[in-house]
Amino acid sequence: MGEESGRSGPSRALLGLAALAGGAGSMALEITAVRLLAPWFGTSVQAWTNIIGLVLGALAAGYLLGGRLADRAHRPRPGIPLLAGGVLSAASPLLLPPLARLFVDPSLPLESALGAMAAASLPVSALLFGPAVFLLGMVPPFLVKAWAAGDPGRVGRASGMVYALGTLGALAGTFLPTWWLVPALGSRWTLFLSGAVLVLAGALLEAGSGPGKRRRTASLLLFLLAAGLMAGTGFTLPSAQVAPRPQDAKVLFQKESPYQFVRVLEKEEEGRTWRVLALNEGLDSFHSVLGLGMRGNTGGRYYDALCLAALLCAEPLQKGGRVLSIGSAGGTCLRLLEENFGPGLRLEGVEIDPACVKAGRRFLDLPPEAKIHQGVDGRVFTRCARGPYRFIVVDAYSSQIYIPFQLATLEFFREVKRILEPGGVVAVNVADPSREGLLARPLARTLAKAFGKALLAPIPESRNFLLAARKGAPPDPRRFESPSRPPPLARLGKALSRRGEWTILGPGKGPWFRDDWCPLEEATWKAYLKALEEALQ
Amino acid sequence: MRRPPFRALLFLVLAAGPARAQESPEKAEMLLYRAVKEGLPPGRVLEMAKETVRRFPGRPYPMVILGDTLFRIRKLGSAERAYRKALALMGEKGKKSPLGEQAARSLALLEKERTALLEGLTLEKKARWAGRAVLALLAGLILFLALPGREE
Numbered sequence: 219m220g221e222e223s224g225r226s227g228p229s230r231a232l233l234g235l236a237a238l239a240g241g242a243g244s245m246a247l248e249i250t251a252v253r254l255l256a257p258w259f260g261t262s263v264q265a266w267t268n269i270i271g272l273v274l275g276a277l278a279a280g281y282l283l284g285g286r287l288a289d290r291a292h293r294p295r296p297g298i299p300l301l302a303g304g305v306l307s308a309a310s311p312l313l314l315p316p317l318a319r320l321f322v323d324p325s326l327p328l329e330s331a332l333g334a335m336a337a338a339s340l341p342v343s344a345l346l347f348g349p350a351v352f353l354l355g356m357v358p359p360f361l362v363k364a365w366a367a368g369d370p371g372r373v374g375r376a377s378g379m380v381y382a383l384g385t386l387g388a389l390a391g392t393f394l395p396t397w398w399l400v401p402a403l404g405s406r407w408t409l410f411l412s413g414a415v416l417v418l419a420g421a422l423l424e425a426g427s428g429p430g431k432r433r434r435t436a437s438l439l440l441f442l443l444a445a446g447l448m449a450g451t452g453f454t455l456p457s458a459q460v461a462p463r464p465q466d467a468k469v470l471f472q473k474e475s476p477y478q479f480v481r482v483l484e485k486e487e488e489g490r491t492w493r494v495l496a497l498n499e500g501l502d503s504f505h506s507v508l509g510l511g512m513r514g515n516t517g518g519r520y521y522d523a524l525c526l527a528a529l530l531c532a533e534p535l536q537k538g539g540r541v542l543s544i545g546s547a548g549g550t551c552l553r554l555l556e557e558n559f560g561p562g563l564r565l566e567g568v569e570i571d572p573a574c575v576k577a578g579r580r581f582l583d584l585p586p587e588a589k590i591h592q593g594v595d596g597r598v599f600t601r602c603a604r605g606p607y608r609f610i611v612v613d614a615y616s617s618q619i620y621i622p623f624q625l626a627t628l629e630f631f632r633e634v635k636r637i638l639e640p641g642g643v644v645a646v647n648v649a650d651p652s653r654e655g656l657l658a659r660p661l662a663r664t665l666a667k668a669f670g671k672a673l674l675a676p677i678p679e680s681r682n683f684l685l686a687a688r689k690g691a692p693p694d695p696r697r698f699e700s701p702s703r704p705p706p707l708a709r710l711g712k713a714l715s716r717r718g719e720w721t722i723l724g725p726g727k728g729p730w731f732r733d734d735w736c737p738l739e740e741a742t743w744k745a746y747l748k749a750l751e752e753a754l755q
Numbered sequence: 756m757r758r759p760p761f762r763a764l765l766f767l768v769l770a771a772g773p774a775r776a777q778e779s780p781e782k783a784e785m786l787l788y789r790a791v792k793e794g795l796p797p798g799r800v801l802e803m804a805k806e807t808v809r810r811f812p813g814r815p816y817p818m819v820i821l822g823d824t825l826f827r828i829r830k831l832g833s834a835e836r837a838y839r840k841a842l843a844l845m846g847e848k849g850k851k852s853p854l855g856e857q858a859a860r861s862l863a864l865l866e867k868e869r870t871a872l873l874e875g876l877t878l879e880k881k882a883r884w885a886g887r888a889v890l891a892l893l894a895g896l897i898l899f900l901a902l903p904g905r906e907e
Binding site: 268272275276278279282283286320321322323326327329330331332333334337338340341344345348718750 | 785788789868871872874875876878879881882883885886888889890893894896897900901
C-alpha cells in the first residue's frame with residue numbers, strides 16, 4: 219500500500235516543516251525569554267526556574283487541549299495555533315515594558331528590589347509567553363493525527379517522527395539564539411524572527427491543507443491578518459523599551475552579549491560625573507566605575523579597598539610585578555592599581571564577557587596595556603595559568619549578587635595560591651549586607667583553609683567585605699597605614715587599619731566551601747534576608 | 756557572629772560606669788561603635804550615646820548614633836522628629852548647627868532606606884500573589900483538560 223493513500227491534508231514535508239518550526243519556535247522563545255526579561259528581572263536562579271517551569275506547564279496544557287481538539291476535528295488544522303503562536307511570540311517584547319512596570323521600580327536599591335524581581339518573573343513570563351507556548355503545545359497532537367491520516371496502525375511511527383523533528387527544531391532553537399541571533403540581532407529581533415518563522419510555517423500548512431475554495435480563502439485571510447500583525451510589530455519594535463530607564467542617567471553604551479545585557483551609564487552624583495558598567499537589571503549596583511577627573515580612587519567604594527590590599531604584599535607593588543584581576547569587567551581595579559602603584563606593573567585580567575572589556579576600553583579608562591584574557595572562565599584560567607603573580611584580585615559576580623561557586627571553593631583558592639609568588643596576596647570582594655557576615659565568614663574560613671590565615675574587613679559605607687590572604691605569612695592590616703600607602707587611598711587605609719575594623723581568621727570551626735559542597739546562593743540569600751530583617755527592626 | 760565574652764565584658768564596663776571607660780573621645784566612640792555592632796539593646800545604646808555626647812560635645816558620630824537609635828526604637832515617628840528630639844536632649848533646641856544637620860542627613864538617609872525596603876516588600880507581596888494566581892490557573896487548566904471528557 220502506498221504511503222500517501224487515504225491522505226487529503228497537507229503533505230508530510232509540510233507537516234515535518236511545521237514540527238521543526240514548532241520545536242524551534244518554542245525553544246527559542248524559552249531561551250530568549252530569559253534574555254528579554256534580564257534587564258528587568260535579572261537572570262537569578264529563581265528567574266530561570268520560573269520561566270522554565272512556566273514553559274513546561276504551558277506546553278503540558280497545550281498538549282492536552284491539542285489532543286482533545288485533534289480527536290474531535292475531522293481534519294485538524296495545526297497551521298492556526300502556529301500562526302497565532304508566532305504573532306504572540308513576536309509581539310512579546312512590546313508587551314513586556316507595561317507588564318514589568320507593575321512589579322519593578324527602577325529607583326529602588328538592589329537589596330530592596332531583589333525579592334520582588336525574583337517573584338515577579340513568574341506572573342510576567344506567564345502573561346507574556348504562556349499563551350504563545352500554550353498554542354505551540356497544541357501543534358504536535360494535530361500533526362500526529364494529520365501524519366497518521368486516520369490509520370491507527372501508523373500512530374506510533376507518526377508520533378515518533380513528529381517528536382523527533384520537533385526535538386531537532388528545539389535543538390536549533392536552543393543554539394541559534396544563544397550563539398548567533400541574540401548577540402547579532404538582540405533579543406527583540408530574535409523573537410520577531412522566530413515568530414516570523416512560525417507564521418510562515420503556519421501559512422504554508424494552511425495553504426497546503428487541502429482543496430476547497432472557502433478553505434483557501436479562509437487560509438489567505440488568516441495569513442494576511444498574521445502578516446499584518448507581524449508588520450505592525452516590526453515597525454513598532456525599534457521604539458520598544460529594552461530596559462528600565464535609569465533615573466537621571468545617560469546611556470553611553472548598550473549591548474546584548476552572549477552572557478548578559480551590558481550598559482555604560484553616565485550620571486551626576488556628589489558633584490561629579492560618574493560612569494558605571496551596569497549588567498542586566500542593574501538598579502543601584504554596578505560592576506565597574508569611573509569618576510571623571512578622579513585618579514587613584516573611586517571615592518571610598520570597594521574597589522579602593524581591593525587596591526589597598528596590595529599593600530599586604532611582601533614585595534611592594536611599586537617595584538613592579540605581575541598583577542591579575544579575575545572578573546576584571548571594565549577594568550576598575552586594574553586602572554586603580556596602575557594609577558596608585560605606577561606603570562611598572564604587568565597588568566592582566568580575566569573576563570568572560572568581551573562586551574564588558576569593549577565597554578571598559580571605550581568608556582571606563584581600562585589601561586590599554588592591560589592584557590585581558592577574554593571569554594575565559596576565571597577557574598579555567600587559574601588552572602592553566604603559570605604565574606607567578608604578586609597580587610591577585612577576585613571580583614567575579616553573576617546575576618548581580620552571586621559569586622560563581624567555582625570561584626569560592628577551597629580547590630580554587632589552592633589554585634590561586636599555586637600561581638602566587640611567595641609573599642604574594644589574594645584579595646576577594648564579597649557583597650554581604652548582613653552585619654554578621656553570613657556569607658563573608660564561611661568564605662574567609664575557606665580562604666584561611668587554603669592559606670592558613672585570612673583577613674576579613676567590612677568596607678565602610680558599603681555592603682561589601684574585603685577578604686585577603688598572603689602566601690607564606692598571615693596578612694598584616696597595619697600595613698594599610700604604612701608610609702608607602704598611595705595618597706588617594708590614605709583615608710580608607712586609616713579607617714581599615716583601625717583595630718576592631720578587621721579580623722584575622724583561621725580555618726576554625728564552621729562551614730567552608732569546596733567543589734562538591736558549596737551552597738553559595740543559599741548563603742547569599744540568607745545574608746540579604748538578614749540585612750532586610752535588621753533594617754526593618 | 757556575636758562573641759559572648761566581648762558582650763559580657765562590655766556589660767561589665769557599662770555597669771562600672773561609662774564615664775570611667777571613656778578616657779578619650781576616640782575610645783568612647785569605639786565603645787559606642789562596638790555596642791551598636793554587637794547588637795546591645797537600643798535602650799542601653801541610647802544611654803551610652805547620650806553620655807558620650809555630654810562628655811565630648813561637638814563630635815558627630817555619637818550624635819548620629821543618638822538620633823539613629825531614637826529613630827530605631829520607634830519612640831518617634833519620623834527622622835525630623837528624631838532629629839529635633841536629639842537636639843532637645845542635648846540642649847540645642849531650635850539651634851541650627853553643622854552637627855545637627857549631619858545627624859538629620861543621616862536620619863533622612865535611614866528613613867529613605869526604610870521606605871525603599873517597605874516599597875520593595877509591597878512589590879514582592881504583589882508579585883507573589885500574582886504568581887500564585889498564575890500557578891493555580893495553570894494547574895486548574897491542566898487538571899480540567901486531563902480529566903476524562905463526556906465523550907470518553
